């Protein structure tokens with residue numbers, strides 16, 4: 001067996017010990033004589049796996065008790081429609097608009113999709129910078145009647161990350177104190193501690209930093225689920241399986257949840273706890289990212305174009321100054337077991353994703369290759 005260093009942006013590398021445990025338990029989960037994949041989602045074995053995964057995730061992220069954690073399907077792109085269907089009608093039912101900050105490809109997609117359900121106001125956009133920075137919160141134009149503010153706190157394709165938690169009361173005044181912030185954290189959830197209480201909704205697809213594709217995690221403040229009359233606030237046409245209130249009331253079991261994905265995510269949560277939790281992951285992730293960015297910055301052969309304060313710890317797009325060498329670069333990387341470094345077609349160049357499961361040795365091997373390639377060319 002030989003494992004490579006997989007720099008894919010998603011689906012992405014998983015911890016080897018998790019995969020090994022899943023393999024060992026594949027045919028017979030703890031003497032049940034069946035795979036987790038074959039279990040009834042309402043049986044006590046799977047209910048236990050589900051409850052433990054929920055509890056571990058709540059502990060890892062220190063999710064306050066007035067937030068529900070939902071295990072859903074539909075992915076990050078599904079949430080682009082599911083969020084407005086659930087939250088756009090506002091607390092008193094008469095608003096039908098929301099604000100969004102556009103920092104790259106993913107928030108742009110959220111904007112396009114949500115527009116089909118109501119009015120989306122662009123509070124700020126970094127398009128003029130080529131999506132290389134987060135616009136200063138003081139400059140965000142928030143509408144008085146918007147139901148929420150949507151952010152993508154890590155732009156997977158552009159490599160731009162929020163390294164601060166917005167405080168709308170401080171930047172926009174008292175009237176915005178309770179404005180819920182909706183954050184698409186698909187590609188950096190669990191990479192570091194987050195103050196969940198500052199958000200109304202956090203969501204993410206699992207396949208970047210958590211587990212297999214197919215599981216979507218939503219962490220939602222309970223009071224956002226219902227209107228003043230205590231009824232579900234979702235649009236009447238919102239599919240029931242995507243209605244946060246319906247799923248919250250049935251512990252994410254209104255429909256069959258993505259059982260195997262939840263099981264693997266649960267193993268990843270245990271692995272994260274064994275690593276020392278999210279503060280320890282943040283230290284590792286900072287060290288890995290610094291190694292790569294420092295080299296890119298000192299070299300005149302490569303470059304990263306994102307403003308330093310807004311660089312993603314998870315996704316590092318970079319360019320060879322001589323782009324005619326791209327194919328040779330990728331071929332040499334492949335031969336050394338450094339896989340999936342080709343950049344997204346929208347941005348071009350290269351991209352190295354350094355999620356939790358990427359060991360420091362992988363980044364060291366990448367930097368060694370960058371040096372070697374620079375020397376040779």
Ligand SMILES: *Cc1c(COP(=O)(O)O)cnc(C)c1O
Pocket residue numbers: 010074075076077078106152154155156184185186187205208
């Ligand atoms: C990958 C990604 C998505 C989309 O995920 P799908 O599972 O393909 O729907 C959305 N937002 C961000 C930030 C992502 O990285």
